[in-house]
Amino acid sequence: MAETAQTFFDAKRESVRLAREFAATTLAEWGFADTADDVRLCVSELASNALVHGTQRGHGFLVRLAVEDAFVRLEVHDSRDEKGERRPRVCHPGEADTRGRGLLIVATVADVWGVQRREPFGKVVWARFKVGRGGGERPPRPGSYDSVGVSA
Numbered sequence: 001m002a003e004t005a006q007t008f009f010d011a012k013r014e015s016v017r018l019a020r021e022f023a024a025t026t027l028a029e030w031g032f033a034d035t036a037d038d039v040r041l042c043v044s045e046l047a048s049n050a051l052v053h054g055t056q057r058g059h060g061f062l063v064r065l066a067v068e069d070a071f072v073r074l075e076v077h078d079s080r081d082e083k084g085e086r087r088p089r090v091c092h093p094g095e096a097d098t099r100g101r102g103l104l105i106v107a108t109v110a111d112v113w114g115v116q117r118r119e120p121f122g123k124v125v126w127a128r129f130k131v132g133r134g135g136g137e138r139p140p141r142p143g144s145y146d147s148v149g150v151s152a
Contacts, residue, residue, distance in 0.1 A: 003030055006064035009047070011055040019047040019063045023074070026065050032072060035131045038109045039065070039074055042127050045105050046076040049125070055079055071111075072129045079122040 005026045009015035023043040027036040043063060050061035059079035066073045106113050110127035118124050 002066060002068040004064065004066040006062055008060055008062050010060045011051055013051070015060065016044060016047045016051060019043050022063060023065060027072070030067055032067070032131050035072060035129050038129055039072060042074055042106045042109055042113075042129075043076070045103070046074070046125050046127070049103070050076050050078040067131070070130055072131050073126060074110075074129070075124050075126045077118055077122060077124050 005022075007019070007022050009019055020040045020043050023040050024036055027033065027039060032039075047061065047063060055061055056079045061079075062075075062077040064073075064075040064077065066075075103113075106127055111130050113125070113127040116124050116126070
């Protein structure tokens with residue numbers, strides 16, 4: 001049986017913290033404390049990206065968590081369509097760069113992640129995490145890319 005929780009956040013700086021708290025509370029209620037830190041880290045990165053790059057004036061962002069079988073799926077929905085070079089992608093910043101590590105962190109921490117169009121506008125950046133109730137071990141991450149998502 002699938003469980004789902006979602007919350008809409010205004011386009012404000014404090015919404016990133018509130019999104020992390022939403023994720024932590026939801027995962028604790030579902031009994032997934034073993035993966036809460038990884039999901040919270042990715043919520044922080046994806047919510048920050050939505051706030052800075054993905055929201056249009058007057059629009060916020062939505063964070064959705066869903067659990068089905070042995071995975072938690074995190075989705076961050078925003079209002080800006082990204083095409084071509086502006087599509088979210090992993091960057092490899094230099095040591096002195098102060099930005100550009102968000103999706104690199106997501107790609108490293110999540111088992112798989114991707115971007116899809118959102119109707120009627122916007123996009124969804126998502127990540128999946130293998131979980132086990134009661135502190136199960138996460139399997140090794142595959143290292144391939146496909147059209148649906150990117151594996152770390």
